Amino acid sequence: MKGEALTLGIAMVLMVVGLLALLYGEYAGLTTTFVPGGGIVVLVGVGILTAHIARVPRPEGAESEH
Template identity: 60%
Template sequence: MDAELFALGAATAALVVGLSALLYGEYAGMTTTLVPVGGVVALTGVGVLTAHVARLPDPEESDETGH
Protein backbone atom coordinates (compact mmCIF):
# COMPACT_ATOMS: atom_id res chain seq x y z
CA MET A 1 0.00 0.00 0.00
CA ASP A 2 2.85 2.39 0.79
CA ALA A 3 4.47 1.73 -2.57
CA GLU A 4 1.18 2.50 -4.32
CA LEU A 5 0.79 5.79 -2.48
CA PHE A 6 4.39 6.70 -3.24
CA ALA A 7 3.90 5.95 -6.93
CA LEU A 8 0.71 7.99 -7.07
CA GLY A 9 2.32 10.87 -5.21
CA ALA A 10 5.41 10.81 -7.41
CA ALA A 11 3.28 10.67 -10.57
CA THR A 12 1.13 13.56 -9.43
CA ALA A 13 4.21 15.57 -8.50
CA ALA A 14 5.78 14.82 -11.90
CA LEU A 15 2.60 15.96 -13.60
CA VAL A 16 2.47 19.23 -11.66
CA VAL A 17 6.20 19.93 -12.11
CA GLY A 18 6.05 19.08 -15.82
CA LEU A 19 3.05 21.29 -16.48
CA SER A 20 4.63 24.12 -14.49
CA ALA A 21 7.81 23.78 -16.54
CA LEU A 22 5.76 23.86 -19.73
CA LEU A 23 3.97 27.03 -18.69
CA TYR A 24 7.09 28.76 -17.44
CA GLY A 25 9.09 27.70 -20.49
CA GLU A 26 6.47 29.24 -22.77
CA TYR A 27 6.41 32.42 -20.69
CA ALA A 28 10.19 32.78 -20.57
CA GLY A 29 10.69 31.92 -24.24
CA MET A 30 12.66 28.72 -23.60
CA THR A 31 10.76 26.72 -26.19
CA THR A 32 13.78 24.66 -27.24
CA THR A 33 14.99 23.65 -23.78
CA LEU A 34 12.49 23.79 -20.95
CA VAL A 35 9.28 23.07 -22.85
CA PRO A 36 10.36 19.64 -24.20
CA VAL A 37 11.74 18.63 -20.80
CA GLY A 38 8.52 19.71 -19.09
CA GLY A 39 6.51 17.77 -21.66
CA VAL A 40 8.49 14.59 -21.07
CA VAL A 41 8.12 14.91 -17.30
CA ALA A 42 4.37 15.57 -17.57
CA LEU A 43 3.88 12.63 -19.95
CA THR A 44 5.80 10.37 -17.59
CA GLY A 45 3.44 11.34 -14.78
CA VAL A 46 0.41 10.68 -16.98
CA GLY A 47 1.85 7.30 -17.99
CA VAL A 48 2.39 6.21 -14.41
CA LEU A 49 -1.13 7.30 -13.44
CA THR A 50 -2.56 5.46 -16.46
CA ALA A 51 -0.66 2.31 -15.57
CA HIS A 52 -2.00 2.49 -12.02
CA VAL A 53 -5.61 2.84 -13.22
CA ALA A 54 -5.12 -0.04 -15.67
CA ARG A 55 -4.02 -2.32 -12.82
CA LEU A 56 -7.13 -1.65 -10.72
CA PRO A 57 -9.42 -4.65 -10.47
CA ASP A 58 -12.68 -4.60 -12.36
CA PRO A 59 -15.70 -3.74 -10.24
CA GLU A 60 -17.96 -6.65 -9.46
CA GLU A 61 -20.82 -7.14 -11.85
CA SER A 62 -24.05 -5.72 -10.54
CA ASP A 63 -27.67 -6.27 -11.48
CA GLU A 64 -28.02 -2.67 -12.58
CA THR A 65 -26.82 -2.31 -16.14
CA GLY A 66 -28.30 1.11 -16.78
CA HIS A 67 -30.74 -0.16 -19.41
Protein backbone atom coordinates in the same frame (compact mmCIF):
# COMPACT_ATOMS: atom_id res chain seq x y z
CA MET B 1 -1.36 0.52 0.29
CA LYS B 2 1.88 2.45 0.80
CA GLY B 3 3.05 1.49 -2.69
CA GLU B 4 -0.16 2.78 -4.24
CA ALA B 5 0.08 6.11 -2.46
CA LEU B 6 3.74 6.42 -3.44
CA THR B 7 2.98 5.67 -7.09
CA LEU B 8 0.12 8.17 -7.21
CA GLY B 9 2.24 10.77 -5.42
CA ILE B 10 5.12 10.37 -7.85
CA ALA B 11 2.78 10.62 -10.83
CA MET B 12 1.13 13.78 -9.50
CA VAL B 13 4.48 15.41 -8.67
CA LEU B 14 5.80 14.66 -12.16
CA MET B 15 2.70 16.13 -13.77
CA VAL B 16 2.82 19.31 -11.67
CA VAL B 17 6.55 19.81 -12.19
CA GLY B 18 6.19 19.21 -15.92
CA LEU B 19 3.32 21.67 -16.21
CA LEU B 20 5.27 24.29 -14.28
CA ALA B 21 8.23 23.77 -16.63
CA LEU B 22 5.91 24.17 -19.61
CA LEU B 23 4.45 27.39 -18.24
CA TYR B 24 7.82 28.83 -17.26
CA GLY B 25 9.33 27.86 -20.60
CA GLU B 26 6.61 29.73 -22.46
CA TYR B 27 6.93 32.74 -20.16
CA ALA B 28 10.72 32.94 -20.40
CA GLY B 29 10.90 32.14 -24.11
CA LEU B 30 12.77 28.88 -23.58
CA THR B 31 10.67 26.98 -26.08
CA THR B 32 13.53 24.77 -27.27
CA THR B 33 14.53 23.42 -23.85
CA PHE B 34 11.93 23.78 -21.11
CA VAL B 35 8.79 23.19 -23.17
CA PRO B 36 9.79 19.83 -24.68
CA GLY B 37 11.38 18.72 -21.41
CA GLY B 38 8.30 19.68 -19.43
CA GLY B 39 6.10 17.88 -21.93
CA ILE B 40 8.13 14.71 -21.57
CA VAL B 41 7.93 14.89 -17.78
CA VAL B 42 4.14 15.36 -17.94
CA LEU B 43 3.80 12.39 -20.30
CA VAL B 44 5.86 10.19 -17.97
CA GLY B 45 3.60 11.16 -15.07
CA VAL B 46 0.47 10.43 -17.11
CA GLY B 47 1.94 7.10 -18.20
CA ILE B 48 2.66 6.08 -14.62
CA LEU B 49 -0.85 7.08 -13.56
CA THR B 50 -2.42 5.20 -16.48
CA ALA B 51 -0.41 2.05 -15.75
CA HIS B 52 -1.43 2.20 -12.11
CA ILE B 53 -5.12 2.63 -12.93
CA ALA B 54 -4.96 -0.22 -15.46
CA ARG B 55 -3.79 -2.58 -12.72
CA VAL B 56 -6.67 -1.78 -10.36
CA PRO B 57 -8.88 -4.89 -10.11
CA ARG B 58 -12.44 -4.78 -11.43
CA PRO B 59 -15.16 -4.61 -8.75
CA GLU B 60 -17.23 -7.77 -8.20
CA GLY B 61 -20.55 -6.37 -9.50
CA ALA B 62 -19.16 -4.61 -12.57
CA GLU B 63 -21.26 -5.17 -15.70
CA SER B 64 -19.25 -3.19 -18.24
CA GLU B 65 -16.70 -4.99 -20.39
CA HIS B 66 -14.63 -1.87 -21.17
